[in-house]
Amino acid sequence: MGESAGPLVAADYFDGRSARAHPVRLQAAGDRLLIDGPTVSRSVALHEVRWPERTRHGPRVAHLADGASLHCSDSAAWDAWRHAVGSRESLVVRAQQSWRWTLASMVLIVLLLAAGYLWGVPWAARAALTMLPTEVDESVGETALAAIDERLMRPSELPLAQQQRIAGAFARAVAALPAHEVPVHRIVFRKSRIGPNAFALPGGTLVLTDELVKRVSADEAILVGVLGHELGHLRHRHGMRALAQVAALGTVAGLVVGDFSSLLASVPVWLGQAGYSRDAEREADAEAVRVLRAAGFSPAVMVAFFEAMARHDDGGARERSGLEIAIASHPADAERMRFFRDAGAAR
Amino acid sequence: MSQPSWIGPAGAEPAFEAPREHRLDFRFTGSGSEYFRIWIVNLLLTIVTLGVYYPWAKVRRLRYFYGNTLVGGQPLDFHGNPMTMLRGYVLIAVMGVLYSVAGRFSAVAGLVAFIILAAIWPALLRSSMQFRLANTSWRGLRFRFVGSLGDAYAAFLPAFVPGIAIVAALAAVSDPEQPPAWYAALMGIVSLVALAFAPWLWWKLKKYQHDHYALGPWRTRLTASCGSFYLVFLKTAGAALAAGLLVGVVVSVVAVLGIVGSSLGGSGRSSPLVAMVIGLVLAFTTLLAMQLVPRPYFTSRMQNLLWSRTGNEAMRFGSQLRFWPLFGLTLKNWLLVALTLGLYWPFAAVASQRMRIEAVSVTALVDPDDLIDQARGAEGEAAGDAAGDLFGLDIGL
Numbered sequence: 150m151g152e153s154a155g156p157l158v159a160a161d162y163f164d165g166r167s168a169r170a171h172p173v174r175l176q177a178a179g180d181r182l183l184i185d186g187p188t189v190s191r192s193v194a195l196h197e198v199r200w201p202e203r204t205r206h207g208p209r210v211a212h213l214a215d216g217a218s219l220h221c222s223d224s225a226a227w228d229a230w231r232h233a234v235g236s237r238e239s240l241v242v243r244a245q246q247s248w249r250w251t252l253a254s255m256v257l258i259v260l261l262l263a264a265g266y267l268w269g270v271p272w273a274a275r276a277a278l279t280m281l282p283t284e285v286d287e288s289v290g291e292t293a294l295a296a297i298d299e300r301l302m303r304p305s306e307l308p309l310a311q312q313q314r315i316a317g318a319f320a321r322a323v324a325a326l327p328a329h330e331v332p333v334h335r336i337v338f339r340k341s342r343i344g345p346n347a348f349a350l351p352g353g354t355l356v357l358t359d360e361l362v363k364r365v366s367a368d369e370a371i372l373v374g375v376l377g378h379e380l381g382h383l384r385h386r387h388g389m390r391a392l393a394q395v396a397a398l399g400t401v402a403g404l405v406v407g408d409f410s411s412l413l414a415s416v417p418v419w420l421g422q423a424g425y426s427r428d429a430e431r432e433a434d435a436e437a438v439r440v441l442r443a444a445g446f447s448p449a450v451m452v453a454f455f456e457a458m459a460r461h462d463d464g465g466a467r468e469r470s471g472l473e474i475a476i477a478s479h480p481a482d483a484e485r486m487r488f489f490r491d492a493g494a495a496r
Numbered sequence: 497m498s499q500p501s502w503i504g505p506a507g508a509e510p511a512f513e514a515p516r517e518h519r520l521d522f523r524f525t526g527s528g529s530e531y532f533r534i535w536i537v538n539l540l541l542t543i544v545t546l547g548v549y550y551p552w553a554k555v556r557r558l559r560y561f562y563g564n565t566l567v568g569g570q571p572l573d574f575h576g577n578p579m580t581m582l583r584g585y586v587l588i589a590v591m592g593v594l595y596s597v598a599g600r601f602s603a604v605a606g607l608v609a610f611i612i613l614a615a616i617w618p619a620l621l622r623s624s625m626q627f628r629l630a631n632t633s634w635r636g637l638r639f640r641f642v643g644s645l646g647d648a649y650a651a652f653l654p655a656f657v658p659g660i661a662i663v664a665a666l667a668a669v670s671d672p673e674q675p676p677a678w679y680a681a682l683m684g685i686v687s688l689v690a691l692a693f694a695p696w697l698w699w700k701l702k703k704y705q706h707d708h709y710a711l712g713p714w715r716t717r718l719t720a721s722c723g724s725f726y727l728v729f730l731k732t733a734g735a736a737l738a739a740g741l742l743v744g745v746v747v748s749v750v751a752v753l754g755i756v757g758s759s760l761g762g763s764g765r766s767s768p769l770v771a772m773v774i775g776l777v778l779a780f781t782t783l784l785a786m787q788l789v790p791r792p793y794f795t796s797r798m799q800n801l802l803w804s805r806t807g808n809e810a811m812r813f814g815s816q817l818r819f820w821p822l823f824g825l826t827l828k829n830w831l832l833v834a835l836t837l838g839l840y841w842p843f844a845a846v847a848s849q850r851m852r853i854e855a856v857s858v859t860a861l862v863d864p865d866d867l868i869d870q871a872r873g874a875e876g877e878a879a880g881d882a883a884g885d886l887f888g889l890d891i892g893l
Contacts, residue, residue, distance in 0.1 A: 206525050
């Protein structure tokens with residue numbers, strides 16, 4: 150054996166039945182691998198060997214079809230021998246061993262994640278929702294309302310006549326819109342334990358708190374705008390979309406850093422959802438403008454709403470830093486006021 | 497092959513001579529920067545293929561970690577076939593979807609799904625152990641997992657009792673939004689009982705695993721008592737409490753300083769922002785202390801207990817993993833992973849693997865050269881391995 154003097158490499162041969170190492174020399178001859186030592190002498194087809202991948206650290210272990218294996222702790226000698234024999238490495242192995250490829254992969258990952266965040270996840274969430282029956286929205290909304298009633302709300306103390314007046318004003322405003330663009334909805338009044346607020350629950354429930362009604366002095370135009378905004382959340386199924394988007398973001402974040410800590414993995418999900426939520430608020434504001442215009446009100450009335458909300462908050466102007474905006478679920482007030490003011494002027 | 501004893505070739509040593517001890521050290525030779533490159537390429541391929549590449553990525557990762565784990569100078573190796581593993585993942589994904597859909601459908605369907613899961617879970621876990629060990633080798637010998645199916649059920653089924661009680665109670669409640677008083681009481685009792693039995697369950701699980709590892713003629717046993725597990729759990733609770741107290745003191749000091757500072761400064765305008773920043777910092781400190789102290793404490797104490805009590809008459813493992821170095825490493829890993837937005841994670845994984853692996857050693861009364869494989873173990877289902885992966889259960893070293 151070994152007359153066709155090719156390059157050699159020293160290795161340990163294990164037969165797969167005993168743990169004893171047999172020193173051997175390896176040589177490639179044609180399409181055969183020659184394994185030769187004091188206690189072992191055999192030859193196997195080269196293509197039947199499962200070759201190890203090149204790494205900078207760690208020994209090389211090649212597997213033969215019958216369970217025997219070849220170990221070589223001198224990785225450099227092994228790699229030189231494999232190279233001399235003319236073996237080709239897979240693209241993955243070459244990429245893993247090159248910083249240039251690694252950097253290129255990182256850039257690609259960032260681009261893919263950004264594209265996925267901007268277009269992929271919202272598109273997938275919307276597509277998933279078209280397949281989801283609206284009964285699911287209703288049951289989610291019911292559960293949410295029950296939980297909110299238990300912890301955050303009390304029955305409304307507004308006079309029934311006032312409740313009916315507000316609901317009537319909103320119904321007239323909505324009636325002016327094309328019927329197919331108006332989702333099924335009902336308005337419920339609650340006394341809040343968490344200050345003035347209004348929100349939309351999946352399935353069609355619009356919750357309006359006594360505190361908010363009082364804060365805007367029951368101004369009909371503003372309340373139509375606020376309810377129009379919440380109607381926008383319903384029309385775009387924002388609540389359900391948020392659930393789907395959080396699930397998608399959570400899956401991706403878990404894939405990237407979840408191995409290390411699920412706590413850290415929740416941070417990008419939280420920041421990412423806040424970004425989606427700000428987009429949803431902008432969509433809902435656009436709907437508020439539509440409803441206000443349909444009812445014959447100027448969208449600029451909403452500027453007074455933000456002023457009324459800010460006046461009581463903490464005495465000062467609500468100016469927010471970049472960090473605060475990044476983690477906020479709503480766009481900055483200044484931006485939203487500008488939007489409504491412009492919409493009022495554009496009329 | 498036909499040798500019945502673990503002493504190797506008959507008559508190799510005179511019977512009266514005291515057996516010589518062979519100490520095999522564990523070394524880990526992997527590098528963070530190399531694993532970083534493997535990880536990035538794996539991540540890219542997994543994202544591009546929408547997850548289909550995941551089993552291949554996992555095999556590459558395991559082969560890197562195993563190949564760099566040297567026991568007595570010889571590496572471990574992983575032989576799992578990604579294609580088999582992919583089938584396992586698909587099966588598990590389908591089961592997971594069916595399970596979560598059943599829960600949404602109705603409480604009774606949820607209960608049925610949970611019982612079915614409990615019924616096949618022990619078999620899956622055993623399968624996972626078989627797959628993992630049958631595909632791991634050292635010096636050309638494959639490991640085996642020899643736990644029986646009956647033992648798997650005996651070990652794991654008690655863990656499902658609290659879950660079944662809760663899901664069954666939920667199915668019995670007519671209106672989940674207005675649960676009756678007995679429901680809340682039952683929840684409390686079940687949680688307390690589950691907490692009290694958690695160390696016992698953990699002990700049963702670990703005993704089932706460590707009693708059934710085999711290599712050649714060797715089979716390990718776990719001699720740690722249930723009481724020693726309770727001790728580790730209690731000490732961990734104590735460590736968490738101490739950390740909590742420390743954080744409490746720091747929080748109070750910062751709060752007092754904050755009050756003094758704001759009354760001295762008198763700048764009413766910036767105080768809400770300052771308060772928010774202080775609040776965030778404190779929240780993170782608390783979270784980190786709750787995560788940072790108990791986990792490495794439990795890891796080090798449990799690893800030492802498990803592995804210094806695993807062995808047989810011919811070989812014995814040892815583990816001296818110390819808490820403070822592991823705590824320091826965990827702190828460093830957390831900070832750097834957070835600062836680099838996750839990019840440090842492969843370095844962190846390699847560093848903690850090194851610390852944990854290199855704390856372990858084996859002392860054998862037999863020359864490892866004389867080990868003879870007796871039987872090839874059943875390979876097990878890759879679905880089991882996938883299940884263990886998805887639900888976070890693994891062999892633990």
